[in-house]
Amino acid sequence: DTAVSQTPKYLVTQMGNDKSIKCEQNLGHDTMYWYKQDSKKFLKIMFSYNNKELIINETVPNRFSPKSPDKAHLNLHINSLELGDSAVYFCASSQDLVEQFFGPGTRLTVL
Amino acid sequence: DQQVKQNSPSLSVQEGRISILNCDYTNSMFDYFLWYKKYPAEGPTFLISISSIKDKNEDGRFTVFLNKSAKHLSLHIVPSQPGDSAVYFCAATDTGTASKLTFGTGTRLQVTL
Numbered sequence: 001d002t003a004v005s006q007t008p009k010y011l012v013t014q015m016g017n018d019k020s021i022k023c024e025q026n027l028g029h030d031t032m033y034w035y036k037q038d039s040k041k042f043l044k045i046m047f048s049y050n051n052k053e054l055i056i057n058e059t060v061p062n063r064f065s066p067k068s069p070d071k072a073h074l075n076l077h078i079n080s081l082e083l084g085d086s087a088v089y090f091c092a093s094s095q096d097l098v099e100q101f102f103g104p105g106t107r108l109t110v111l
Numbered sequence: 112d113q114q115v116k117q118n119s120p121s122l123s124v125q126e127g128r129i130s131i132l133n134c135d136y137t138n139s140m141f142d143y144f145l146w147y148k149k150y151p152a153e154g155p156t157f158l159i160s161i162s163s164i165k166d167k168n169e170d171g172r173f174t175v176f177l178n179k180s181a182k183h184l185s186l187h188i189v190p191s192q193p194g195d196s197a198v199y200f201c202a203a204t205d206t207g208t209a210s211k212l213t214f215g216t217g218t219r220l221q222v223t224l
Contacts, residue, residue: 021197031210042113043155043200045216056211086181090154098143102154 003027003104006091011079011111021106022074023091030073031055033100034066043090049074078108086110100107114138115122117215124222127148130188132218134201137182145212146175146186149198158199160191191222 013019016083025032033056034046048056050102052068063079078085088107123172124130136142142163149153161168163183168175174187176197190197201215 025214027133040200040216042216045211045213048210058211074188092154094210096206098206098212099157100144100212102147104154 004091004093005102006106008106009104010107010109011060012111015081015083016111017081018077018079019081019108020088021043021091021108023074023076023103025072025093025101025103027093027095027101028072029093029095029101030071031097032068032071033089033094034074034076035092035102037086037088037090037105047074047076047089050090056088081108081110083110113216114141115201115213115215117199117201117218118222119218120216120223121219124191124220126222126224127190130186130191130195130222131222132186132188132201132220134184134186134215135142135182135186136203138203138205138213139182140202140205141213143204143206144175144177144184145202145204147200147202147214148195149200149217155200181198189195189222191220193222196220196222 031050033048037043047066049068065077068074087107091103094100146158147161149155177184198217200217202212
């Protein structure tokens with residue numbers, strides 16, 4: 001009965017590859033988010049979707065493409081991976097647009 | 112341009128004593144503030160929040176204080192327990208705009224026996 005789940009938990013891949021991270025929430029929330037935590041531990045928002053509609057896009061390279069097939073899912077696809085994409089990616093969801101519930105994170109390592 | 116700052120990367124406190132974690136912000140549009148707690152290999156979990164119309168909010172052992180004129184907030188944990196050892200993130204948002212949380216870089220709290 002995990003509230004916000006992400007798969008995979010770890011992802012190791014070569015530069016130039018394309019990869020996806022999946023996120024699902026069973027809280028019935030309308031809004032979902034992707035955050036990136038870099039090597040300096042800085043947690044920064046990337047995208048936000050409300051009822052499958054993009055509401056926040058924080059000048060993320062267009063190699064990153066979020067997709068929300070329904071309001072319970074927000075997947076993140078990354079094309080042409082670069083070394084600088086190595087980070088921990090957190091998915092989150094929210095109903096009141098303030099308090100957010102986070103998934104366990106996906107540690108992406110680009111070699 | 113870091114709008115939310117936690118200047119102490121780490122803090123060590125003895126069990127039973129008070130832990131005080133500090134956070135400063137620069138954006139005067141922020142009107143809601145939250146503290147999240149994070150254990151290794153887990154996502155952040157919500158701890159406590161405060162609206163800018165208040166200067167204090169208390170929940171059990173946790174109290175958050177807000178000083179708007181100084182653009183400063185602090186989280187007090189009393190008494191501190193070993194299970195409180197984690198990274199604490201301060202976050203802020205402007206509730207009038209899109210629901211974006213701006214996080215600080217976190218303070219690692221170690222509660223020793």
